[in-house]
Amino acid sequence: MIEFPGSAAPAAGPWATVPFWFASGHPGLGVLPEHVRSTGHGRWWADHPVRPRAAAVSCAGHVILGGDPRLTRPGDLTPLAHSWIAAPDRFLPLLGAAFERIVPWERMIWVHDSHVPAIPAVRVPPGVTVRRLTPRDAEAVQELGPELAWIAGSWGGPHGLAACGRTRAAFHGTRLLSLACTYYTGSRYEDVAVVTRPEGRGRGLAAACVRALCTDITARGRTATWTCSRDNHPSRGLAEATGFRLYREYVHYAVGAPAHDGGRQPRRPALR
Numbered sequence: 362m363i364e365f366p367g368s369a370a371p372a373a374g375p376w377a378t379v380p381f382w383f384a385s386g387h388p389g390l391g392v393l394p395e396h397v398r399s400t401g402h403g404r405w406w407a408d409h410p411v412r413p414r415a416a417a418v419s420c421a422g423h424v425i426l427g428g429d430p431r432l433t434r435p436g437d438l439t440p441l442a443h444s445w446i447a448a449p450d451r452f453l454p455l456l457g458a459a460f461e462r463i464v465p466w467e468r469m470i471w472v473h474d475s476h477v478p479a480i481p482a483v484r485v486p487p488g489v490t491v492r493r494l495t496p497r498d499a500e501a502v503q504e505l506g507p508e509l510a511w512i513a514g515s516w517g518g519p520h521g522l523a524a525c526g527r528t529r530a531a532f533h534g535t536r537l538l539s540l541a542c543t544y545y546t547g548s549r550y551e552d553v554a555v556v557t558r559p560e561g562r563g564r565g566l567a568a569a570c571v572r573a574l575c576t577d578i579t580a581r582g583r584t585a586t587w588t589c590s591r592d593n594h595p596s597r598g599l600a601e602a603t604g605f606r607l608y609r610e611y612v613h614y615a616v617g618a619p620a621h622d623g624g625r626q627p628r629r630p631a632l633r
Contacts, residue, residue, distance in 0.1 A: 362417070362437040365405040382427025383418055385548050388586040388608055389470035390447055392547030393425055394418045399546065400525075402517045406440065408432055417441060420545070421514035423613075426452050435459035439619045447613040462617030466590065469597065471605035472550075473575050473585035483565025489538065491531050491569050493577075498530070499523040501537040509556040515544050527551065529573040531566040541570035543578065551578045552586045555599070571603045 383394035397403030403420030407413035408428075415428030417438075424441050426448035438459040445466065446456065456463050485491060494502070502519035505512070513522040522528065527543035538561035544554035553574060557567045578585040587605045589596035 362406040362408055362415075362433065362440075363410055364440065365407070365410075366401070382416065383425060386550075387547075388472055388550045388584070389552055389588045390423060390425065390468075390545070390613070392545045392550050392552055392586075393420055393423060395547035396420060396515065396545040400516070402515060402521065404440075406437075408437070419444065421511070423447070430455040436619070436621060442616060442619050445613050445615055447611070453614075456614060456616060459620055460616040460618065461620050462615075464615045465612050466615050467592070467610065467612055469589055469591050469610050470608045471587035471589075471597075471600045472608040473578075473587070473604055474606045475579070475604065483568060485531065485566065485569050486564055489531050489533050489564075489566065491529055491566075491573055493526065494523045494528040494530050494540075496520070496524040498537070501530075501532075501535065502540070505537060505540070505556065505558070509558070512540060512542060512544075512554055512556045516542075527574075527577070529570040529577065531561065531570055539566035539570050541567065541574045543574070547583075549583055550586045551581075551583050552588055553578075567599060568603055571599065575603065 385395050393403070397405070397418055397420050403418060405416065405418050407416040413428065415426075415430060415433045417424055417426050419425075419441065422444050424444050424446045426446060430452045433455060435455060435458040438455070442460060448456065499520040502513055502523055513519050516522040516525050522542060525542070527546060529541050530537055531539040537558075539555065539557040541553060541555040543551040545552040553571060555567050555571055575585045585605070586608070587600045589600065591610065
């Protein structure tokens with residue numbers, strides 16, 4: 362498959378005349394293609410530069426596949442190794458042939474609803490301020506450390522996240538304790554993500570950041586969404602506490618290393 366940068370989005374020109382599988386206006390992971398188009402963070406792949414019959418879009422380790430899998434060879438998916446792939450069921454035989462390991466992961470999409478009673482807000486502890494990030498806060502985001510660094514992945518890193526204008530963060534002095542952001546942004550929905558340092562947990566900081574961010578998203582004329590694993594009960598609880606309702610469940614697939622490497626014999630499956 363041919364790789365394109367995120368800014369080379371198939372939204373105009375020859376791409377607009379062919380079937381397109383990444384329609385706008387869907388909640389949750391459905392906003393990923395719009396995010397890549399509008400921000401340039403992410404990549405596109407297609408079997409043909411002008412008349413694609415199968416394509417993929419990725420950002421921050423998440424991938425969506427569309428089109429006809431019969432027109433794609435297993436080796437074409439090598440760039441998508443070690444990622445989370447959402448695809449119609451017709452792609453499953455191709456994924457099974459392309460990767461040494463494919464593990465289904467049950468996920469949930471929640472949609473913010475101002476009519477759903479939310480748990481009363483917990484008062485922010487003294488000395489803590491909840492505000493938007495500015496470009497000067499990039500270092501504070503960097504200092505969250507490798508375990509929480511994923512929060513900046515969809516914006517190209519700490520500098521991109523700090524400058525995106527779609528964040529709410531809880532600070533104690535200059536120390537960033539909790540951060541909620543629009544992880545993927547679309548024309549109708551913005552999918553929310555949140556991280557909190559261990560010492561900030563259990564203090565209502567994540568909920569305060571999420572509530573403030575949802576207010577911002579509503580003011581932009583969009584609806585906040587929330588995506589999490591089905592077995593992530595703390596995340597589900599936070600979604601419910603901040604006014605989200607369950608929209609639907611789906612499955613995406615964690616894939617491992619390519620099953621074949623440059624035409625050589627398949628490698629031994631990775632241990633897990």
